[in-house]
Amino acid sequence: MTQSGRVFILLGAPGAGKGTQAQRIAETYNLFHIDTGHCLRSEIASGSELGKQAKSYMDQGQLVPFELVMQVIKASLLRIPQDKQGVLFDGFPRNQQQAYGLDQVLEELQIRIQAVLYLDISHSVLMDRLAYRVTCSRCDAKYNLKLNPPKQDAICDACGGELIIRPDDRPEVIENRLKTYASETEPLIRHYEERSLLRRIDANQPIDQVFEEIRHQISPFFHSSDTMLV
Ligand code: AP5
Numbered sequence: 001m002t003q004s005g006r007v008f009i010l011l012g013a014p015g016a017g018k019g020t021q022a023q024r025i026a027e028t029y030n031l032f033h034i035d036t037g038h039c040l041r042s043e044i045a046s047g048s049e050l051g052k053q054a055k056s057y058m059d060q061g062q063l064v065p066f067e068l069v070m071q072v073i074k075a076s077l078l079r080i081p082q083d084k085q086g087v088l089f090d091g092f093p094r095n096q097q098q099a100y101g102l103d104q105v106l107e108e109l110q111i112r113i114q115a116v117l118y119l120d121i122s123h124s125v126l127m128d129r130l131a132y133r134v135t136c137s138r139c140d141a142k143y144n145l146k147l148n149p150p151k152q153d154a155i156c157d158a159c160g161g162e163l164i165i166r167p168d169d170r171p172e173v174i175e176n177r178l179k180t181y182a183s184e185t186e187p188l189i190r191h192y193e194e195r196s197l198l199r200r201i202d203a204n205q206p207i208d209q210v211f212e213e214i215r216h217q218i219s220p221f222f223h224s225s226d227t228m229l230v
Contacts, residue, residue, distance in 0.1 A: 002011040005111050006086030006221055007030070008092070014177045015130040016203050017210060019142050022090040023117070024211050027153035029222060030083070034076045035226030036069060036154065038140045043072070043188060061176030063184055066097050073105065086114075086224070095184040099191060114221050116192040117138055117214055130174050134163040 008031065010018045019035060026033035028060040040058060043051030050071060054064045063069075073092060080087065106112060129137040132146040134154075138161025143150045150156065154163045169179060197216040203210055 005080075005084070005087070006114045007106060007111055008114055008218065009089045009116040009118050009192075010091070010119065011185070011192070012203060013075075013121060013126055013181050013185075014174070015126045015133070015219075016092050016118060016121045017129070017207070019140070020207060021117075021211060021214060023090055023141070025214060025218065026088050028215070029218060030085045032080045032084040032086070032160070033088050033090060034073065034078075034092065034094055035140070036072055036091075036092040036094075039072045039076060040064060040069075041140070063094055067100065069094075069098060069209040070101050070105075073102070076145055077105065077109070079084065093188065096191065099188060102170035115195055115196045115199050115217060117217060118190075118198055118200050119210070120190075120200050121203040125204050126178075127174075127195040129164065130169055131171075133166070135166050136161040137164045138223070164165055166218055 004127075008024055008025070010025075012018050017067075019038075022033050022035060025031060039053070040054045044055050044058070045051070054068055059065045069092065077087070085202070089102075093102050121146055123223060128146065129144060132144045135141070136145050136156035136159060139156060139159045141156050141158045141161075143156075143163060150163060155161075155164055167173070189198065201213045201217070202211060205213075
C-alpha cells in the first residue's frame with residue numbers, strides 16, 4: 001500500500017455484521033482486511049504467548065489490553081501487500097485509547113481515515129444473529145443457521161472447514177460483550193461524528209442491502225478504474 005492508501009473503519013456492536021460485510025468490502029475495493037478478533041483467535045490457536053494472554057479476556061467478553069492489541073495492529077500493518085488500495089479495520093478501534101493509538105500509527109505512515117462505517121442495528125435483530133451464528137474454524141467465514149445457512153451442515157462453503165459455535169457466543173458471554181460494547185465502544189460513535197467521519201448504515205436489513213448502502217458511502221473515495229466491481 002502506498003501513502004495514497006485509504007483507511008476505513010467498520011464500527012458496530014457484536015453481531016452487527018462487521019465480519020460479513022468486511023469480506024465483501026475488502027474484495028470489492030481491494031482493501032487489506034484487518035480483523036482484530038480473527039487475529040487474536042489465530043494467536044490463541046497457534047499457542048503464542050500473546051494468544052495465551054488474550055484468551056482469558058476474550059473468554060469473558062472483555063476487551064484485550066491495549067498493548068496486546070497494538071502489537072497485533074502493528075504486525076498486521078507490516079504485512080500489507082503493495083498492490084492493496086488501503087486498509088479496512090474490522091473491530092478496531094474499540095475504545096478511545098485505541099482510537100488515539102490508531103491516529104498515532106497513521107500519522108507515522110502519513111495516511112488518514114477516510115470514513116467510519118457504523119453498522120447501526122436494533123437489539124432484537126442482533127440477538128438473533130448471535131444466537132444462530134456458526135463460524136468456520138479454518139477461515140473465520142460466518143454463517144447463520146436461521147438467516148444465511150451453509151449449503152452443507154457444519155461445513156464451510158468457502159473452504160470446506162468445520163463450522164463451530166465460537167466459545168464467546170455462549171449467552172452469558174454475549175451479555176458481557178454487549179455491556180463492554182456499550183461502555184467502551186459506543187462513545188466512539190460520537191468521537192467520529194465530531195470529526196465528520198461517521199457514516200451511519202442501517203444494519204437491520206438483509207446482507208445485500210446493507211452492502212449496497214456501504215457501497216454508496218465508499219465508492220466516492222475510489223475512481224471507477226480502481227475497483228474490481230463498482
Ligand atoms: P470480534 O471477533 O471482533 O467479535 P465482535 O466484535 O463481538 O463481532 P462479531 O464477530 O461477534 O460480530 P460481527 O459484527 O462481525 O457480525 P457477523 O458478521 O459475524 O471480537 C471477539 C473478541 O476479541 C472481543 O470480545 C474482544 O475480547 C477481542 N477483541 C477483538 N478486537 C479487539 C480490540 N480491538 N480490542 C480489544 N479486544 C478485542 O454477523 C453475525 C451473524 O449474523 C452471522 O451469523 C452472520 O451470518 C449473520 N448476519 C450478518 N449480517 C447479516 C444480515 N444483514 N442479515 C442476516 N444475517 C446477517
